[in-house]
Amino acid sequence: MAVTPEGTLSLTALSDRAFHVRFAKASQSLASDPQPLLLPQSHRPVPGQQRSAGRVRLRLPGIRCDIDMNGLLRFFDGQDNLLLSETAQARRLTPAKLGADTVFIARQTFESPADEHLYGTGCFQDGALNLRQLPRRLTQVNTQISLPFLLSSRGYGLLWLNSGKCELNAPSQRVVLQKVDIATQGQVVDVTTGSGNARQERTEAVFEAQIHLSAAGRYAFQLDIGRKMASRHYVEIDGKPYTDLTNLWLPPTTSFLADLTAGPHTLRVKANAEDAPALLYERAQDTTVLSADVADAIEYVVIAGPDSADIFQTYGKLVGATPILPKWAYGYLHCRERFHSSREILETAEDFRRRQLPVDVMVQDWQYWGKHGWNAMRFDEAHYPNPAALINTLHGMDLRLMLSVWSKVDRKAELGQLMADKGFYIPDTDWIDFFNPEAAAFYWQNQSQRLASLGIDAWWQDATEPENDDLVGRQTHAGAGERVRLSYPLQVSRTVYEGQRRDYPDRRVFILTRSAFVGQQRYAAATWSGDIGNDWETLKRQIPAGLNMASAGYPYWTVDAGGFFRPGPSQYTDPAYHERFIRWFQYATFLPLQRVHGYMTDTEFWRYGETVEGVARTYLNLRYRLFPYIYSLAAQAHWAGMPLIRPLVFDFRRDAQALDQRHSYMFGDHLLVAPVIEPGVSAWPVYLPESEGGWFDLWSGAQRAGGSTHRVPAPLTQIPVHVRAGSVLPLGPVAQSTADLTGEALDILVFPGRNGGFELYEDDGLTYDYEGGARSRIALQWDEGNGELHIGARQGRFNGMAEHKRLRLHLLSPDQPPLAPGKGTEVSYSGQPLRVRLR
Secondary structure, three states: EEEEEEEEEEEEEEOOOOOEEEEEEEHHHOOOOOOOOOOOOOOOOOOOOEOOOOOEEEEEEEEEEEEEEOEEEEEOOOOEEEEEEEEEEEEEEEEEEEOOEEEEEEEEEEOOOOOOOOOEEEEEOOOOOOOOOEEEOOOOOOOOOEEEEEEEEEEEEEEEOOOOOOEEEOOOOOOOOOOEEEEEOOOOEEEEOEEEEEEEEEEEEEEEEEEOOOOEEEEEEEEEOOOOOEEEEEEOOOOOOEEEEEEEHHHOOEEEEEEOOOEEEEEEEEEEEEOOOOEEEEEEEOOOEEEEEEEOEEEEEEEEEHHHHHHHHHHHHOOOOOOOHHHHHEEEEEEEEOOOOOOHHHHHHHHHOOOOOOEEEEOOOOOOOOHHHOOOOOOOOOOOOOHHHHHHHHHHOOEEEEEEEEOOOOOOOOOHHHHHOOOOOOOOOOEEOOOOHHHHHHHHHHHHHHHHHHHHEEEEEEOOOOOHHOOOEEEEOOEEEHHHHHOOOHHHHHHHHHHHHHHHHOOOOEEEEEOOOOHHHHEEEEEEEEOOOOOOHHHHHHHHHHHEEEHHOOOOOEOEEOOOOOHHHHHHHOOOHHHHHHHHHHHHHOOOOOOOOEEEEEEOOOHHOOOHHHHHHHHHHHHOHHHHHHHHHHHHHHHHOOOOOOOOHHHHHHOOOHOOOOEEEEEOOOOOOOOOOOOOOOOEEEEEOOOOEEEEEOOOOOOOOEEEEEEEEEEOOOOOOEEEEOOOOEEEOOOOOOOOOOEEEEEEEEOOOOEEEEEEEEEEOOOHHHHHHOOOEEEEEEHHHHHHEEEEOOOOOOOOOOOOOOEEEEEOOOOOOOOOOOOEEEEEEEEOEEEEEOO
16 A cells, blocks of 8 residues: 555455556545455455565566556566556546535546557447547447456456446547538337337437647547437548448447548538537547546556456456356347237247247247236236246247346336335336345345246346436435446346345346346346347447457347347348348357347248248257357356457457457357358458468368468358367257257367367256256367377266267368268267377
């Protein structure tokens, strides 16, 4: 601890790789309550200390921190490579008022060298992957999830500890644009709202302003639409568009970088006529600036790698491990807006089975409560006469039911009246105050008794931002909403997860929710990117959005494949939409969760004709064949903190070209996925990172060199996927549900070119017995020099485990299609180690 005229600086070792930094004004220095975003650590190491020439050096096995005579900090990894430095006058706490309370505006600045790439902060719609110099405003709204964590290509992770609104690289200059033109006719649109479907009239307008730049260079811009939600992000400078995205709901801010000359520039924004747009801007700096407008202190955590695996293993210990979801969550989840009755659900399920389209989960979206009122936690008996019987019938078909449940309850509903009588609402809203333990417990008690007791398998906790950033200006049980506005979704997921684990301990929890915060992953809460559109630009932007969720330490994220807002009735016959839908669904196959959804749409594949149904069947079959691989990745997420999808910085951080790939990614250790994001293509450019032995095309088996961009065949039936040389890839059989996947018969594909391997993980797939050791691991190691596959001894066991496996081993050769590998070499495996020569 160091006391300066400006305040008190303290550093705490959280692990062998992580320091917690806290800086507070003298008046606040003793108010250092345990940081709520960090889990208590059973063991905190004591760093070694050295003092010399006015400098203090704190050293741990995996990280070092140097403190100079001015109190500035520099962080190094265990090999003394510089990771992160504060700048001169790095820390600033400016007094402010929040009602009658004194708070501080916190601002922290770090150096950012020109070759650094930064990732993370969650799911944003601005299309950016590398966040260096880019502004972002971290708020929770539909289509945007804010997680204040950054991953650097230099080999560190940085967690900003604040649950209020946060800013990354907030620009200092602001210009308000003036309305100069308005459309003569508005457009009536169907939209979702917090009270159901609605029709709104929206009229577009043009806004303009002039700015004068004193110097040429790169400038950072942030559009603030001036309302809680936007419907268009369009900015042009001197006639050139820099961002253009339209959707029925968009976040209120978006950002971009622009290289501009000195002198005057004309700014033009197209937006809703009721918007009040402003542009914030500033010359881009070689710094990373994190700030918060409501804080008691500056607090952050630095985690040293240098490898991502090291960073995320430590991060998981600090904020919580991700549970393994039930095995059926990794199959296909079928959503639409919406099923209207039990009969519709069962007829659709029967159609899937009859057409041999694999599926594991049927999803009932909102408004099933009907006459009982919004989220009354009751089914309308006129359309759902016996929900328990519905669920039993689905279970008999090896299907599960996910149900939409909201964090708000109609005050006029019977349940709402009970909530109001107990004072469990956030004032002047219909949102339940989940910061109040009694309110949270009562909410779950009702969800458990009214719904979970029916046998419902999974929860769609919708609109948990809460919608429209609705805590601002309101009081919660935890204090002013401004202090906790990012963390509401965490409290909702915590309530459901802890409640179900207590009441139904043998059922794994699976939550799908629209928002998330730091640590929420420990509550089995998957997220998706919200109510997005369906066009090519939206598809393109989802890829970096998902990769930045993964980079922020959140393993489970997905999309509404095909887009939520769809073209209407024309979608069923329009070949242009069918092409988009196919490309969306191909992408979704290689996400942590595979699902479709669509507003006012019957989303079943067969409604789009034979081509769409046929291609969808191919990718459903592939998803289920990949189940042994995907489930093993889920174990990596749990035990090691590694996300299932990863930007290339995770595996190739020293490959400069790889760092710039916004629209391709690794799906686990072995598969590089490059979704097609333009219409009418038959080939697609794919950069393959430098890797010994190169890469194999998953479809044709063609071997391609790393360190180069290749034009890869990409007909409508194929998404470019490559397998890294040295990979050992387990495949199961085609199945109609994960219940059929017993692990008894597997194809093991070996891609030669370098040594490599994989650890096959299995457990019972349904209970939490794995936490107590009921699980199996089998190491598969490829020895390139000897041409041998080593199958290790089985480690562990679990109830229902297949004691004997029939393994078909395949050594792939160039131009041999990996998904049709032939008979291979068959071996019987009973848990004892084997060595099999394949070459």
